[in-house]
Amino acid sequence: MPRYEFDRAPSRLDTGSTKWSRYPADVLPMWIADMDFSVAPEIVSALQRRLEHPVFGYAIARTELREEIVRDLAERFGWTIRPDDIVFLPGVEPGFNMALKSRLKPGDKVLIQTPIYRPILDAPAHWELEALTVPMVRAEAGYRPDRGALAAGLAQARAFLLCNPHNPTGHVYSREDLAFIAAECEARDVLIVSDEIHCDLVFAGREHIPIASLAPAVADRTITLMSASKTYNIPGLKTSFAVITNPALRSAFAGARSGMVDSVNLFGLEATLAAYRDAGAWRNALLGYLQSNRDHLEQEIERLIPGIRYHPPEASFLAWLDCSALGIAGSPQSFFLRQAKVGLYAGEVFGAEYGAFVRLNFGCTRAVLSDAIERMAGALAGRAQP
The missing domain is CATH 3.40.640.10 (Type I PLP-dependent aspartate aminotransferase-like (Major domain))
Incomplete structure (x- = not known):
């Protein structure tokens, strides 16, 4: 089976990417359902x-x-x-x-x-x-x-x-x-x-x-x-x-x-x-990488931000995170954008009653995913400091 590299992704800055154009360059965009991986070479x-x-x-x-x-x-x-x-x-x-x-x-x-x-x-x-x-x-x-x-x-x-x-x-x-x-x-x-x-x-x-x-x-x-x-x-x-x-x-x-x-x-x-x-082989390799990312996200949330309630998805590269126990005043999406420089999708977009939620896209490299969770955890820890 061909080996596909998902741990490396091309820069998408200044390419007209919707995902990477919404926020300043110092923000990790984890919002829209658009993966960062290079397209299958067969395509x-x-x-x-x-x-x-x-x-x-x-x-x-x-x-x-x-x-x-x-x-x-x-x-x-x-x-x-x-x-x-x-x-x-x-x-x-x-x-x-x-x-x-x-x-x-x-x-x-x-x-x-x-x-x-x-x-x-x-x-x-x-x-x-x-x-x-x-x-x-x-x-x-x-x-x-x-x-x-x-x-x-x-x-x-x-x-x-x-x-x-x-x-x-x-x-x-x-x-x-x-x-x-x-x-x-x-x-x-x-x-x-x-x-x-x-x-x-x-x-x-x-x-x-x-x-x-x-x-x-x-x-x-x-x-x-x-x-x-x-x-x-x-x-x-x-x-x-x-x-x-x-x-x-x-x-x-x-x-x-x-x-x-x-x-x-x-x-x-x-x-x-x-x-x-x-491109079936590419899809199978991608699915394995995404499942590993999904599981890594679960482990890191449990380790660094246990206050987030997260049910690992059975499909897709999208995580639905319940932040209601974090004690954030106002929108979690706004908090993490402002304090962690992580751009998530606001929960209220998916229904008015879901304002305490955010959606995170883990269709990215493991390094970016880890960076995002560490930034979010750091922002929460910093909030508690005098």
Whole structure:
């Protein structure tokens, strides 16, 4: 197997990086879901080959890409789809907005589980829909869905915006919980819009199950949104896709792009093909490094900042940290930015009731991760000094 180096990362200062441009150079940016690692060399080579052709016009997905996605979903998740079931998009966020626009009318209710990343929280209001929120339940082992609250919410809703693996908690839904959700949605004729963008970053001991793969009847009411962007660190290439096996649902979804969602990035299509076709070894190596980072973060928090409550995520490179026991006056995000020079995502972004939380991105080198935790611990220790 090729050896990939994740302990070294290129400097991203002065590259136009959103992540590295928000704060001054002395701040470690650990906020947006964007990893610092070099892209898989197989993807870089594919883009270099495409650059040899000097025309960069509008593009469509080649048959080879569709077939590669079909193969990948069958091989990795046991989910059989057809090439025509795939609708390419410039992002998952446009996808769930298109889904709501295509099937709901103003005043309809959409169920969302909190905490949840902001674009999902904001989506219903774009279409004059009412968001119904139910919280995830925190147990000793981590976050889980609340079946009773879900059932009550789905009894009122016309659509359910599911995020699996869940952002920001990193929860991976079990087959039993997905079957429960599917049955409730079928009984109440609820559309399922499933954001599964982190599905390829599931750690040992868990498995990702696309909810639409449970049964044809579930797939008939489901719009599944996926992308290579998070896993293969190519979000700037703006390429995602929806899998919709129901032809009528797919037609309505595609019609909702009018005037809102343009064609997909040429280089994003090439990079996505290379990712799924050629970069599996890189993904496996990355997953091992991220799992090691996740565990290192747990150990360092326990050692240096035991007041933070942290449930190691079952997937993704995002950590959801409860800072409520630290006694910080005001926002923990503001405190750590000001006193530790660590830029985290503020918890209230994921729901108004989560102001005592922060989200930390550990998709970085071990050295940067260790530096961030040491800075945070130092800021807390310094606060106690006279």
